[in-house]
Amino acid sequence: DGGITQSPKYLFRKEGQNVTLSCEQNLNHDAMYWYRQDPGQGLRLIYYSQIVNDFQKGDIAEGYSVSREKKESFPLTVTSAQKNPTAFYLCASSINIAYEQYFGPGTRLTVT
Amino acid sequence: RKEVEQDPGPFNVPEGATVAFNCTYSNSASQSFFWYRQDCRKEPKLLMSVYSSGNEDGRFTAQLNRASQYISLLIRDSKLSDSATYLCAVNRPQGAQKLVFGQGTRLTINP
Numbered sequence: 001d002g003g004i005t006q007s008p009k010y011l012f013r014k015e016g017q018n019v020t021l022s023c024e025q026n027l028n029h030d031a032m033y034w035y036r037q038d039p040g041q042g043l044r045l046i047y048y049s050q051i052v053n054d055f056q057k058g059d060i061a062e063g064y065s066v067s068r069e070k071k072e073s074f075p076l077t078v079t080s081a082q083k084n085p086t087a088f089y090l091c092a093s094s095i096n097i098a099y100e101q102y103f104g105p106g107t108r109l110t111v112t
Numbered sequence: 113r114k115e116v117e118q119d120p121g122p123f124n125v126p127e128g129a130t131v132a133f134n135c136t137y138s139n140s141a142s143q144s145f146f147w148y149r150q151d152c153r154k155e156p157k158l159l160m161s162v163y164s165s166g167n168e169d170g171r172f173t174a175q176l177n178r179a180s181q182y183i184s185l186l187i188r189d190s191k192l193s194d195s196a197t198y199l200c201a202v203n204r205p206q207g208a209q210k211l212v213f214g215q216g217t218r219l220t221i222n223p
Contacts, residue, residue: 042215088153102158103155
């Protein structure tokens with residue numbers, strides 16, 4: 001089955017800890033993205049990557065970091081510098097940057 | 113003006129009704145347009161792309177109005193299962209051309 005997987009579905013962390021969210025796709029898509037969604041809000045772009053070993057900041061990159069060492073994988077690290085990390089994190093991919101995006105099931109992160 | 117704007121709703125309509133919502137975009141050079149559906153606490157799922165000539169998929173019709181810079185989604189004979197939040201996405205035509213998403217329009221179909 002082709003698709004995008006994110007793990008874990010739910011994640012709980014203590015304040016001050018870094019946490020890494022996994023995103024894997026087997027769609028052979030070049031572009032991958034991370035979004036954050038807060039209750040009742042739209043999607044806000046954190047980081048995106050158009051090709052392997054390259055990534056760009058989105059609109060709210062502060063307190064986050066990413067890597068793109070493989071085409072299939074685009075992990076997101078939420079660092080302790082992110083002031084309000086509790087949110088629903090969505091990973092997406094697309095054939096190319098302006099094409100339709102397909103989303104993974106998301107990870108709900110709660111930091112207390 | 114926001115790059116992509118939607119009426120957040122909520123829209124409450126009876127089952128069987130026809131409902132339409134719009135999504136306005138600020139950049140006239142945008143070329144790619146999409147509608148997504150998002151159920152509560154789930155990921156957005158692609159509903160349909162929006163083509164210049166308009167397109168239809170069953171009860172759903174999407175249209176593009178370049179002159180007024182908006183796209184629309186029409187749902188005919190609405191079902192209870194159509195209750196969801198509908199997000200539009202438009203490409204940003206400068207730089208990396210990535211998609212920009214609207215805030216979403218919440219739709220509830222009532223029995």
